[in-house]
Amino acid sequence: MENTMKGMRDGASVLDLDPKSSVGGGVEDAYGEDCATEDQLVTPWTISVASGYSLMRDPRHNKGLAFAEKERDAHYLRGLLPPIVVTQDLQEKKLMHSLRQYEVPLQKYVAMMDLQERNERLFYKLLVDNVEELLPVVYTPTVGEACQKYGSIFRRPQGLYISLKEKGKVLEVLKNWPQKRIQVIVVTDGERILGLGDLGCQGMGIPVGKLALYTALGGLRPSSCLPVTIDVGTNNEKLLKDEFYIGLRQKRATGQEYADLLHEFMRAAKQNYGEKVLIQFEDFANHNAFELLARYGTTHLVFNDDIQGTAAVVLAGIVAALKLVVGTLAEQTFLFLGAGEAGTGIAELIALEMSKQAKTPVEETRKKIWLVDSKGLIVSSRKESLQHFKKPWAHEHEPVKDLLGAIKVIKPTVLIGSSGVGKTFTKEVVEAMASFNEKPIILALSNPTSQSECTAEEAYTWSKGRAIFASGSPFDPVEYNGKVFIPGQSNNAYIFPGFGLGLVMSGAIRVHDEMLLAASEALARQVTKEQFDKGLIYPPFSSIRKISAQIAANVAAKAYELGVATQLPRPENLVKYAESCMYSPLYRTYR
Template sequence: MGSIETAKDGGSTVDTFGEAELITPWTHSVACGMELLRNPRFNKGLAFTEEERRVHFLNGLLPPAVETQELQVKRIMRNIRKLKEPLDKYSAIMDLQVRNERLFYKVLLDNVEELLPIVYTPIEGDACEDYSEIFHNPNGVFISLKEKGRIIDCLKNFPNQNIQAIVVTDGERILGLGDLGCQGMGIPVGKLALYTALGGVRPSVTLPITLDVGTNNQKLLDDEFYIGLRQKRATGKEYDDFVEEFMDAVKQAYGEKILVQFEDFANHNAFRLLAKYTKTHVVFNDDIQGTAAVTLAGILAALPITGGTLADHNFLFFGAGEAGTGIAELIAQELAKQGKLSLDDARKKTWLFDTHGLVTKSRKEDMMEYKHPFAHEHEPVSDLVAAIKKVKPSVIVGTSTVGGAFTKEVLEALCENHETPIVFALSNPVRKAECTAEDCYKYTKGKAIFASGSPFPPVKYEGKEYVNGEANNCYIFPGVAFGCLISGATRCHDEMFLRAAETLASTVTKEDLARKQLYPALPQIRDISAKVAAAVAEVAYEKGVASNLPKPADMLQHVKASMYSPLYRWQKTKKLSH
């Protein structure tokens, strides 16, 4: 049974498979029969009621049992828990997304603590590494260099044209795994799943995109199953022209307010693309700004434990890429906003340590431009322990992807000058983390406050249990995106990320801090995303970049009322003429 065109006045119908198709403004298309069961947006499986089965020509196409959505969730989770390998669990849950969209988001939201590590960090990275092998159903839009000059046509080929939010990658720096080329598509898909499940953005307005400009990963180029372009990466003018055509095309296809999130671009492109398109598009980079906001939130939340203010701390970043420098810059902006220091003086409280050692003015000519604001007067230091003893940071943040870099000596040196140091081991996946929660508490004798980018189990040290705070970007980017969309923002301001960080920090309770837990429990994340979205939307109105007018009287209530619900729509249906 195909689609049936039905007149609103109950008149005659038109078979869309016929040669002479009649399209008029007063007709609408209704999926029914097997076509409805294969439409993930409207499929409910065994949850279709008997009346719905009769009206939509489903009788005989389903077993007779009628189930609740709750029972369906229970069955899905039971089957997922039977699987031994995390990657098998990833495939199972993502397959559900292309069969039954609302059930997918219901399962994810109801089991967020259990499933977030599967659909997001860290298993998402493993899925990207094996993406060509497990690929069987395209999701989103793949735009390769072959489509140069025709990118707008690729976007128009996607069936849904009411797109408001895009997550795009070029696959060059996937998590801590490096260049995965076209296989990086797993990242935009995962990010947008969280836009909806955690942030309340309707899935129908989101679009994952991969820009395939080749890959320098020879292993992929030699792999017979690799699904991307088999050529080295485009660079220079060819790359820039391709990205510019893409950015122009998304505006042409979806309008001036289309939100574009850059994801997992390499450092040499990430900063300059963000700087360039911030002026003309609604864009943000989660690796730079989202990571910065969630880290700043954790540091702000820790202040009741450490005592003093943010200005009382010194910061050392082990890893000076987009994450490290992004965090350093947002911390400096927060210090300047609080009126404690000028922006230049605030930057002097943050030190970077890269592959060549401490970032200093003497090295300025040989480093990337985005490090320049944090190149301070200091003698060269190439050893991390020595740098800690010289700079005396109270906060150390790892964004290096060098697993185990925070050794016993590093953590002991950190404690020499500070009673309660803060340690962030943010690199993903788990094997790339600078240290584990257990090692941190052991080598600091329980003094440190620890947070990581990947989940670690609680740690018991000398009879006390410490719950690891996971500095997960999912606390930030879904709310930021929804705040931009609901306000109709025409630009994305740094102040939005400052406000998002402050809002997240305010949700950490005294009970959380008693366990040195710097982030709230994940089951609260929908409510947290609503608060973040409301705070971001407020900034949009304050800055004069909101276009959805008038401003709602109660922003938080407006956000909550507008969030996507994964519950099935139960409604009386009317039998169609056919």
């Protein structure tokens, strides 16, 4: 009581959070947020925060015009707001109306980021309730343009910037972040942002966007999420000459200097946040992405969304698509355009799932999967010159110089684009696929939209309405010969939020491939007969929180089975437990 009185004398207000206003059934933490994933399940109800004018500038507790009359009296807000009291639903309606007035997607992005800085719960309520409309705004494709122009639209820091200037002080930098109980870190070095290349420090838009989706789609608390950009310079000459560029103005560091800074960061993150903090690598260039995953996969809880998340969501789409075509997974033949981290990651997970289903060695199942890179079909005669991650895919075959030639000789049932190069699935390519497949599966996965290997309209038109199509970026429904086709979006947002929730709620300390397969299988099971009838191979994003709960439960179950879960005892019903863990964006009542 004495501390409470002192806080009030110092201009602080006591927020006594009403437990009955909690939504979602989760255990509350000291901040009044759903927190069933934490170790301590009994926490105090009363916390001190700033009052009055300062309270309205605290995005975590600000409710704007939704502060009730009693709250305005109790927390020194009387007169600081207009007299009207509105509901959160009305606030949402007003903001969605305003957002829809913008014609330029980047304007919508900036407006959403401003809202996140002003009123956190309202931001997430908009995102949860309007996920299909706002997902392309806060993430792909708009986030790509936002990263390109990040220096010009930069308002205030939304994450931690760790540059070469901070070498030797990374632990101190992590301690500068106000939240101490971090569960998920998304980190990038900005070298390969989507299909846009090296954007240096301006890649921060990616971790910020990913973590917004971790909360909205997977239910992790915003306060437990930390976006990080490692700035080692950029090789982008245009940015280095841009007066508004916010990063180090030097060529990108490589070799030992680069490895030392990354190692210091990884060590400091584990030291500061513990063994169970999930570190997600995002948009690293191929040569670093595989190395980092291999180096830290045995010592940290790490996940690379470009390699593993993409693989899991694509595998789920293929498993679902098999209900529309004849044959098992092991009976399909796969051809990839693109042999980078996404392509080889997808290929390996498909091979693992084939091996599991057919009970044959993965070395055998890999032979059903072929990759084409910039030099043509990857074959054994090229093995000596290949990067290490391409070598498992170098099969015995005559050299083939281009994609169309490879299709004609390999005769794949599934064509997957992960090249980052737009317009590469030409009319001839799609027609060739349709010439020997009743229902060719064509996945044009590269982002953003401009880099997609083909559009939905092209895939359906050139295949005469027979293609089963999905893409990385969203496309509108297509009408062909009087039938409406709804293209699926093979978006990583289906997988990583639920996958992360499963790791956190089970207290997992390592990621295993079996967990990725468990996530894929859970997603594929969510597609209904009605959705299959429309040609869909992914469920609608409108039910993403339910989908994420199913994925989280499957991943957690696998973590317990593998003996890497530390949250004991294991909950009896993992789906209900996952739902109870999810952050609710509804306002709390302050007593």
